[in-house]
Amino acid sequence: MGLSVIDPIEPAVARMRRVLFEDFDFTKWLTLGFCAFLADLSSGGGGRAGYRTSIPGSGSDLAEAGRFLLRHLPIVILIGGSILTLVIAL
DSSP: OOOOSSTTHHHHHHHHHHHHHTTOOHHHHHHHHHHHHHHHHHHTOSOOTTOOOSOTTSHHHHHHHHHHHHHTHHHHHHHHHHHHHHHHHO
16 A cells, blocks of 8 residues: 555544534634734735835844834833733733
8 A cells, every 4th residue: 555645634634623623612712713813913914015124033123123122111011011910810
């Protein structure tokens, strides 16, 4: 018997059905939705051609992010502390 590209798909689909639909858990779906939301944020979509003028992750982007954080430091600390408190509480 030779190798088949399709053979691994059946167990994968069966596992997906078992994980997602058997013993339905709404919090699992919320978690998946949130992860998809975060993944979409990192994709940089929006369809605006030519929006970026520099390479992502380049020094100018990092320098601009640092300047932004320093300009808004009290707000950043407040939001970060609130998130940390919420995570600890949960």
